[in-house]
Amino acid sequence: MQGTPADEAREAVVEAALGKLDLDAKARLLSGQDMWTLPALPEIGLKSLVMSDGPIGVRGVRWTADDPSIALPSPTALGAAWDPELARRAGVLLAQEARRKGVHVLLAPTVNLHRSPLGGRHFEAYSEDPHLTGWIGAGYVNGVQSGGVGTTVKHFVANDAETDRFTVNNLVSERALHELYLVPFEIIVENARPWGVMTAYNTVNGTTMTEHHHLVNEILRGDWGFDGINVSDWTAARSTVAAIEGGLDIAMPGPETVYGAPLAQAVRDGRVDESKVDDAVRNVLRLAARVGILDGAEPVVAQPPATVDGEALAREIARRSFVLVRNENAALPLRPGTVALSGAAARDARVLGGGSATVFPSRIVSPLDGLTAALPEGSVTYAVGADPNEELAVADKGFGLSAVCRNAEGTVIGTGSAPNGQLQWMGDDLPEGVTHDTLHTVDLTGTFTPRESGPHTFGIKGLGAFTLTVDGTTYYDDVQRPDKEDPFEAFFGAPVERARVDLTAGETYEVSLSHVVTLPGGIPLKVVGFALAHQDPQRDPDELIAEAVAAARAADTAVVVVATTERVESEGFDRKNLQLPGRQDDLVRAVAAANPNTVVVVNSGSPVELPWRDEVAAVLIGWFPGQEGGAALADVLTGAHEPGGRLPTTWGSLDDAPVTQVIPADGELAYTEDVFIGYRAWEKEGRTPSYAFGHGLGYTDWTYESIEVRGMTATVRVRNSGERAGREVVQVYAAPVERDAERPARVLAGFAAVEAGPGESAEVVVELLRSAFEIWDESANSWSLVPGSYKVQAGRSIADRRVGVTIEV
Secondary structure, eight states: OOOOHHHHHHHHHHHHHHHTOOHHHHHHHTBOSSSSBOOOBGGGTBOOOBEEEOSSSOOOSOOSTTSOOOOOOOHHHHHHTTOHHHHHHHHHHHHHHHHHTTOSEEEOOBOOOOOSTTOTTGGGSOOSSHHHHHHHHHHHHHHHHHTTOEEOEEEETTOOOOTTTTTOEEEOOHHHIIIIISHHHHHHHHHHOOSEEEEOSSEETTEEGGGOHIIIIIIIIIISOOOSEEEEOTTOOOOHHHHHHTTOOBBOSOSSSSSSHHHHHHHHTTSSOHHHHHHHHHHHHHHHHHHTOBTTOOOSOSSOOOOOOHHHHHHHHHHHHOEEEEEGGGOOSOOSSOEEEEOHHHHSOOOSOBSTTOOOOSOOOOHHHHHHHHSOTTOEEEEOOOOOOOSOEEOOTTEEEEEEEEOTTOOEEEEEEESSSEEEEETTOOOTTOOTTTOOEEEEEEEEOOSSOEEEEEEEESSEEEEEEETTEEEEEEEEOOSSOOTTHHHHSOOEEEEEEEEOTTOOEEEEEEEEOOOOTTOSSOEEEEEEEEEOOOOOHHHHHHHHHHHHHHSSEEEEEEEOOTTTSBTTOOOSOSOOSTTHHHHHHHHHHHOSSEEEEEEOSSOOOOTTGGGSSEEEEOOSOOTTHHHHHHHHHTTSSOOOOOOSSOBOOTTTOSOOOOSOBTTEEEOTTTTOOHHHHHHHHTOOOSBOTTOOBOSSOEEEEEEEEETTEEEEEEEEOSSSOEEEEEEEEEEESSOOTTSOSOEEEEEEEEEEOTTOEEEEEEEOOGGGGEEEETTTTEEEEOOSEEEEEEEEETTEEEEEEEEEO
16 A cells, blocks of 8 residues: 555654564564553564554453443444444544553454354344445554554455354355455555554364465455554464464464464574564564654644543444334334333343443333333333343342452452453453462352342353352352363353342342462463353243233333343354244234233344334334333434334245355365355345345335436435425445346345435435446456446335336446
């Protein structure tokens, strides 16, 4: 990439600093010194580079609710807004959060594709369409980096499922790589100049991604001109020589990695040319210069952008992301009158997905909170109705806990806060006065005041020796062992039930979970991680549904919130089905039978089956809506704001879904569908989904009046034919007139948004993608324009195309 004078000045500082380093210092710089940081090198004026997980918030270097972060809606929600500018604004906020926490690089965004609806981590990615993903991702990266904070676009590449993610060999054609999986990365490199990428755990066509010379050195760096750092996913780097030859700059986490001393020794042994090390160090120093931690180098951003109101932006993104997929008889906005709210997630909101994307907001506005605040006093009733949490969750509401650290003699050597029941201390992030050498036992101890009377279930999440005591009785004193060989099992594995205790609501009880600290195998870092888990008394499901039905029958409107759980959508595993857990489907059907004016809010990060969708008045997809989700929901339900989202991914049943294979066979996962994923596959198979890609309703109507195409520009005229102002996402699709079984029937060629008042017309200009008329020619190893006639159509979704014109290419 051609640099500016400022870039050239930074490059001169980088070269001067590089020339002062000996081999050992250079090798050390490429290896994490702990979980989140690189070592400082005072001899060249280099401070320690700090990285942090994202992508919906900046957790910082501590995994604890004691260090809160703004929690934005899930990436699928940001994708559903179809608005790169909104993504840019989200990035600016996250840069602000990063700077507040002393973070220089955000480990985000995730731009892998929704290849199959069973992908367990899809809530963390934007869309099934590569171009929509790329445009949203470019906006996000531009926003973060405008705040002087680096990004690492991940996970490069074809990291589209979680099963056997450390070892799976994904077999992907060059055509599918270039037409689908590489596209978002290429768009972001071209339009946002990211300062980093993260290479994935998985293997692609026989080569693990941290060693993939072809994809990293030849395509990413060569063809695209990427000049940022390439950091491994955590523990993904496996071979010193192969990694440095394959273009990997940083091996994380430390202190024990394939770089550092092993890399220096490989150079001395003649197995690695020192110029390869210099190339990697140069990339790291360039990043350090860009973020302002290399003396003598002017940072890219000297003055951060104006302060952003995080809570307000989180609320705006949420309401802009909500997708109204059904609204019969204008059930929404809510009519005046009483509202019967039900669903466990209406009270205890699930605002984000599980895994490394987790952050801890200082507050969460639930749907119950939001509607109670927005509607007249006494007009909202609440019933649980159905609880999807069939497993234990981290101890939270009603618990007051702290961590007490002891040495082998039982002497207290330090204490730490524990805002909830989960402890994760990584590296040297230990309470004051505590070291790994002296730490023997951690007591998570305190009180619990239950909200409900009855048998409460307690459990343990983690590996090793534990003692669980409730109200003076010890219920477990043994060693908890792993179910599978996964170095992250202690963090992402399911809690194990260990006690059931009858407790009385409002009474306060002593609880403690004592853990003898041992270091988990397979993680090259000292980590203390475990959790006290809990579940409220489980009432009879039929009784819960009956209570919700009675309330719904007496109300003017019934609102049911249904949700997935952390054991359904999380990092570390794929989904087994698309069903809502528990008795939630039964709840919706029963409430809808009692009240024809039933609105269902779907609280999930990715598609779920909605078998009752035609039996209810309205269905609103709410994603994982972030910390302000309940307030945003009230904004939309009451009509204060229009639901702004359009589906970034096709929603349908698993039986009809064209691509469902996410489990490898003999270590390999063949992408046999080639270029046909998402709507491309649904159209190829001639199957009708529940809700099509791009679908979404507002609170007004739109008439598409005309489309004109000149060159690679489409001009679409629309009219707001409804009764209130609104915003429309105009989607343009290109389809070859002569059908070719090797090509999708049509692809998204561009989109743009327009706003208009009642009765007003507006024109929107959409730049068409050249790639909509091209294929990747594997024999020529290049893009090839496919001449012929194309229908260029504009509309409200891929299945609702309103106007069109035929052009010759």
